[in-house]
Amino acid sequence: WTKMGRQELLCRLKSQLQVLTLDGRELPFSQLGWEKLVPGQPLSQLFESKVQTCAVVSSAGAILNSSLGKEIDDHDVVLRFNAAPTKGYENDVGNRTTIRIINSQILANPSFRFQTSSLYKGLVLVAWDPAPYSVDLLKWYRKPDYDLFTPYVRHRKHHPGQPFYILHPKFIWQLWDVIQGNSLEDIQPNPPSSGFIGILLMMVLCREVHVYEYIPSRRQSYLCHYYEQYYDEACTLGAYHPLLFEKMLVQRLNFGLERDLDRKGKVTLPGFSTVDC
Numbered sequence: 001w002t003k004m005g006r007q008e009l010l011c012r013l014k015s016q017l018q019v020l021t022l023d024g025r026e027l028p029f030s031q032l033g034w035e036k037l038v039p040g041q042p043l044s045q046l047f048e049s050k051v052q053t054c055a056v057v058s059s060a061g062a063i064l065n066s067s068l069g070k071e072i073d074d075h076d077v078v079l080r081f082n083a084a085p086t087k088g089y090e091n092d093v094g095n096r097t098t099i100r101i102i103n104s105q106i107l108a109n110p111s112f113r114f115q116t117s118s119l120y121k122g123l124v125l126v127a128w129d130p131a132p133y134s135v136d137l138l139k140w141y142r143k144p145d146y147d148l149f150t151p152y153v154r155h156r157k158h159h160p161g162q163p164f165y166i167l168h169p170k171f172i173w174q175l176w177d178v179i180q181g182n183s184l185e186d187i188q189p190n191p192p193s194s195g196f197i198g199i200l201l202m203m204v205l206c207r208e209v210h211v212y213e214y215i216p217s218r219r220q221s222y223l224c225h226y227y228e229q230y231y232d233e234a235c236t237l238g239a240y241h242p243l244l245f246e247k248m249l250v251q252r253l254n255f256g257l258e259r260d261l262d263r264k265g266k267v268t269l270p271g272f273s274t275v276d277c
């Protein structure tokens, strides 16, 4: 992998990656009636083929003072993460959100007010939790990192019309395998960040993907998130997640201008449907 050119790498990813969500057909979920609980339409078919451009907005503090809001909102689809708000930050991050990737802490920890906050309404939700690498679904169901299953079931029952998926742990670990395959060192056996999960998901669903402030621009700072006063360089470089390795891979796939990366923290990636192998 590390010796592959960009095109070869893209083809490898295209053939290897399959977006998988819990479809309720495997145990223990099949026994719990999940086949009827999950959305009828698969996540991979959610957007029409007319979806051209997708923006992925990282939550990094460095996006402050970027004035990227309008450019971000001009995309067909805008992806944000966890509890990242737009209110009060529109000029820098935009105000449209089409899809939100949330880790299981958002569902399980009452401080995020998942049931009531407007952050999680009127858009597509995609949740995930770090299951064991072995992908033993029963073991995971009994002991997730944070209980996402109970709030998921409740939410599906109350809002059956909202597309809300749980990523299959197989998909998460496929992504980890990709990051490890691309690194000469052994990376930590922890799942990729929501950012990396979202970027690769968008490469499957969109024709072109623009990622903002995931690879740091010249505004790089230790401010963890644009929406809170908390400083920690691990937010950008990683501690638990293999962030540094994820970012090296994404940088290898970038075909945007060097100037856009430097000024906007913008990376341009092709959708897999446009990659000829």
Ligand code: NCC
Pocket: 057, 058, 059, 060, 061, 081, 082, 083, 102, 103, 105, 106, 192, 193, 194, 195, 196, 213, 214, 215, 223, 224, 225, 235, 236, 237, 240
């Ligand atoms: O911080 P978090 O991520 O919500 O950020 C979303 C994604 O943006 C990218 N990012 C963020 C900050 C930064 N300085 N540089 C960046 O590149 C990353 O790709 C990141 O994934 C997560 O991945 O789910 C994470 O979630 C938080 C936290 O759980 C949620 O924000 C909810 O509070 C994790 N922090 C803790 O658990 C304390 C974080 O490690 C990863």
